[in-house]
Amino acid sequence: MTEISHRFVESASGLRMHVAEAGTGPLVLLLHGFPESWYSWRHQLTALAEAGYHAVAPDQRGYGRTGGPEEVEKYTIPHLVGDALGLIPALGAQDAVVVGHDWGAPVAWASAQFRPDLVRGVVGLSVPPGPRSTAAPTAVLRHLFGEAYYMLYFQQRGVPEAELQRDVRAGLRRLLGGRGEFGAAGVPLVPEGGGFLDIFRDPEVLPDWLTEEDLDFYAAEFEEHGFARPLNWYRNLDRSWELTAAWQGARITPPALLVAGERDVVVANRAAQDGIDRLAEFVPDLRDVVWLPDTGHWTQQERPKEVNEALIAFLAGL
Template sequence: MSEISHRIVRSAGGLEMRIAEAGSGPLVLLLHGFPESWYSWRHQLTALADAGYHAVAPDQRGYGATGGPDEIDSYSILHLAGDALGLIPALGADRAVVVGHDWGAPVAWHTALLRPDLVRGVVGLSVPPLPRGKRRPTDSMRQLLGDAYYMLYFQQSGPAETELARDLPTTFRKLLAGRARLGGPGLPLVPEDGGFLDLFDAPTDLPEWLTEQDIAFYSTEFGAHGFARPLNWYRNLDRNWELTAAWHDARIEPPALLIAGERDLVVANPAAMEALAEVHRHVPRFQDVLWLPETGHWTQQERPKEVNEALIQFIQGL
């Protein structure tokens, strides 16, 4: 089995990013979500390397040893996609397959939208490609989902990062393995006078795919670097909408795949399913949705074997 190594690489945009990497060959970029790090791809790095690829998982802007500025407006989708695209020449490659999970998925979709010449193929895990809407995202959320929707709770600087950092092992046990308490029509709504973590029951036992060592790793990472910068990604939702006006109704041209868990509330909901029904309109080379049974939101960690096989098959078919 290939070994994972780490180093600091300066992206073409100037940000010095910690990367985890394994193998050699065509480049595959693996972009993590919230609140994670390169570590969420630990199973894919070695599998892709053994299959003949140079697999690279960075700590993205604001995370882990990469860090980043404190200013909220430095975390727009143009910054995030620029960081990922800037790694391609920095790693000596002409093009890459870009894979993203959770928040990493919108970054991956935008790399393919903005620079299709650099992206051989794109894979999203959990989050489908969503076209730019006609209204500011937070306005739409308030109208459709109410003020208690968790992404709106994340908009205010201070409360969310303080809550998440209070007891790190409990935070990650709840987020990664807890059962969600949904309000309204199956929505993650922050209770009045409560916080985001009140949406989850703490598990009595960890699932097979998650260990105490995994919890300890995430706790150490976020204990050192905090949650404020990662939460700034959410605080740019409206700014992203403004900045991407030039790409309204633009198409994502590279070949594309979505991998999702059947129990993942992010994608297994009416709004996401409606978007998927129209996906070929704005992603003409969209190949398929691979639905993973008995799988929740933490796709590549919960089902590494199936995800590895799907990624390798997709890349070999390009």
């Protein structure tokens, strides 16, 4: 059976990053989301290795054994893209296919947009790409969803991390294993006087894709390293928007694939569906959009077999 190994690699960005890896061959970078780590790709690392690829899943900036700076402003999209693309030469490769889930998806899409010479293919799970907005993201979110939208709640310093760190395992159990109460708006809104975790029901039993051992791993990671630095990704929405003005109107040109769950709140709203319908304008070499039935937000963990098949088919077609 293929084994996953671990080491530290210094990205060209200057950040020393913990990576999990398996296999040899063309490089495939797997970028996790919030609140996760390399571990969210445990099923893909071995499958991709057995298919003939060098699969590498880093703990991204601010997470796990990679850690990162304390300064909030050092978690912008240019920083995150620099970390990911900086791993390519550090791993001895000339280019890579970049795959991202949740927050990792915007990093993957931006990597392909910024440096198509380094990215020979890009895959987004859960989060589709979109053109740069004409106004600051927090203003757009406030206009669309109001102040209760969870990303705006995360703009506060200290409050959300205190909530998430109060009982790390119980919070992750609700967030990863529970069902969200999204109401008529269909988006995650923090209830008045409550917190982010109040959006989710505590599950009586864990879903079949999430074991107690999985939960133990995630809980141990965040109990040791905390949530402040991962939350800094959200606190740079506007700063990242300001720093990426040079890419206003720029398209994503490498071959691309989008994979999403039909029950994923990120793509279940009308605005997201409209954006996906128009993706070919922004991503001219979009090879496919794969919809996974009865699948929520934690795409590659909920449906590892289907995701592995979609990834391997996409890679084989490059």
